[in-house]
Amino acid sequence: MSEPAMTPNGRREVTVSDVAAAARVSKATAARALGDYGAVSEAVRDRVLAASDRLGYRPNALARTMSTGRSNTLGIVVGDIENPFFAQATRGAADVANAAGFDLILSNSDEDSEIEAKAIGVQLAKRVDGLLVASASSVDTTNLRTVIDAGRPLVLFDRAAHGVEVDTVIAANRSGARELTSLLVDAGHRRIAFISTIDHPGGVVRLDDISSSSVAERVEGFLDALAAVGVPDPEAHVHLNARREGVEQLTRRLITGGTGTTAIVASDSLVALGVYRAVRELGLQIPRDVSLVAFDDADWTGVATPGITVMAQPIHEIGAAAAELLIRRIRGDGRPAVTRVLKQHLIERESVAPPAG
Amino acid sequence: MSEPAMTPNGRREVTVSDVAAAARVSKATAARALGDYGAVSEAVRDRVLAASDRLGYRPNALARTMSTGRSNTLGIVVGDIENPFFAQATRGAADVANAAGFDLILSNSDEDSEIEAKAIGVQLAKRVDGLLVASASSVDTTNLRTVIDAGRPLVLFDRAAHGVEVDTVIAANRSGARELTSLLVDAGHRRIAFISTIDHPGGVVRLDDISSSSVAERVEGFLDALAAVGVPDPEAHVHLNARREGVEQLTRRLITGGTGTTAIVASDSLVALGVYRAVRELGLQIPRDVSLVAFDDADWTGVATPGITVMAQPIHEIGAAAAELLIRRIRGDGRPAVTRVLKQHLIERESVAPPAG
C-alpha cells in the first residue's frame, strides 16, 4: 500500500528521509550516521544526530530486518511461563540474549503440540533469528522439523527430541531420579509412586511414548532404583497423566487405597505441592506417614514443615546455555550438534523417613 | 541491499512471487489468496494454495507490517519474569492477547528505569501495536512519555504513574494494606514494621517519592491503620530499600535490635519469604514471637507452617484487564483514560497472634 506509516494516534512516523532532509544530507548519509555504520564525517554526523533528536526519530527495526535479513530477536517457547521452572529458564535465556543484543519473543505452548505449532509459526513469520524450545513432545517432532525446514537455528532445552539433531541442553535426569529414589529405597520403602502430570497415551508406561524426554529419563532412573532392589513390576508404580485425575486426588487414592503407597517421587515442584497438600488434608504427616521427594528446589520446599528433599536443577543455566548455543549457531557456528547435560544436585531436608509400621 | 532473503542455513526464502510464478498468476493475486483478502476465484485460490504448500511458503510478518503498519504484537515490560506476580500477570495478558490474535514481546526491567528505557526503545523499534508496562518508576515518567510521544497506545498495570493519563489497572492496595495492618493492630501489636524492597531515596519516607505507586498505596494504608490507634511517628515503622541491607538482615535487626518489632507487614511474597526465613533462623516462631502478614497468595504461604495470612491480588485479572484495555485502544477506542481498580481479598491463616508477653 502507499499511505505513509502513521502512528496509531495519527501522527506520521519520522523516517530516515525526514532526518536526512532536515540535516540536508542524502538519505544514505543520514542512515549511516543513524545506524552507526559506514563512514561519516564528524560534522555531518553531529548535524544528523541533532536533526534526529529534534524530530524525534525512532528507527524502524522491521525495515532494518527487511534489509539485512537479521532481526536480532530470538523466539522462546515454553510450556507455561507461570511454572517457576520456565520462568527461571526464560530469565536465564533473556539475560544471555540481551547481553548479546538480542530480544526475546515469548510463547506458551501449554504443553500442547497444536498450540506449539501455532507459536512456532508466529515466531517464524516474525523472522526470529533462531528458536529456543522446550518441546511439548519429544516424540512427535513435526513442529521441530518445521523450524529446521524453515532453515532457522533451533536449540532444545529441558527436553531432547528423538532423532532431532540439534543443540540440546538438558539436566542429568536419569541419575538424578535414581539418586532421589534410592534415598527412599535405602530408608526401606518399596511401595513408592512416581507422579508426573505429563500426558501419556494408554494405561501402561512405554518409555518411548512419554512426551517429555526429561520425564522419561526420570522414570528410567526411578525404575533403575526399584529394579536394583528387586521390586516386582516396577512400571506399575509410575503414574503419568496426573492432571486428568488431579494430583491431590491421585495422591489420596494411592495412600488410602489398596496400593499402600508409603513414599512418593514428584516429577516437579508443582506435583510435589499437590502431594504435600493432599497428605496434609488426609491428616497425615510427612515423613512419618508418607515420605516425599521431588525435582526442583522451589521456594516453598525450603519453608514447608518439614522441608522437602529435592533434586535441584541449574535452571538458569539451562536457559542461559541454550541461548548461548543458539546465538553461536546464529553467528554461523557449523559444528555438529551438541547435547549439553547439566548436573543436578541433591538438597536433603526432612521429608524422608522409614516407612511407618 | 539486494541479495534475496536467505535463511540462516543458506536457502532462499519462498516469497509471494515464487508462489505466484508457480501458480502462474500475478503476485497480487497470489497475495490475495495467501493473505485471504480481496477477491480471488475458487480455482485460482486452490492453485495458489497448492503451490504455496508445495514450495513451503511462510509469510513474512515483517513485510506485512511494513505494508500495513500493524504488527499484531504487544510489548510487555515487567520488573522480573521470575517474580511470580509478574509471571502470572504476563500469563493473563498473553492469554487475552493470543485470543485476540496478538503476540507478546517480553522484557524485564529489573525495576531499573534505564533498563526499562532500553526495553521500551526496542519494543517501539519493533513497532509493537501497543505497550503494557509495570513501570519501574511511578515518579519519573520519562519512559512512559516516550511511548506516548511515539504515539503508541500504553496501558499501565500494577502501578499508576503520576500525571500520566493512560488506562491503568491496579489493585486496591491502600484498603488492602489497611485491612492487613488492622489485623495486627487488633491483635494488640503496636511495634509493626512495613518492609519493601522498592528503592527509595533518603532516609525518610516521602510518599510521593516512592517509585512504585502500589507500594506507596500500601504504605498509606499501613500508616492509616497505625494512625487510627494513635501510634506515634508511624513513618518510622516503614522500611523501604530493603534490598540494600537484605530482607533477612533487616528482619533480624528489627526483631533483635532496639525497636522491639513484634509484627511485620511484607509488601510482597518475596519479602515475606525473607522474613519467614530470618525468623526461623533466629529460632523464633511465627506467630508466637513475631506475627507476619503479606501481599500475594504465593504457593509457599499456604504450605508453610504456620500458614501465612495474606492479601491476595487477582493477578491474572490484572494482566488480562490491562491487555483488554490495550487492545481496545489499538482498535481505536477514543474514550478518556480509565483506571480500573481491582479488589484484593484477605486469606486468613495462622501467622497472626497477640504480641508476646
Add this chain to the structure above:
DNA sequence: ATGAAAGCGCTAACAT
C-alpha cells in the same frame, strides 16, 4: 477476477 506498479523504511552496492 486479475494484473501492473508503487510504496512501506531501511541498507548496501555502486558511483562520484
Add this chain to the structure above:
DNA sequence: ATGTTAGCGCTTTCAT
C-alpha cells in the same frame, strides 16, 4: 566522505 539507486516481501490503489 557523500550521493544515487535498487531492492527486501508484502499490500494496495488503479487499470483492465
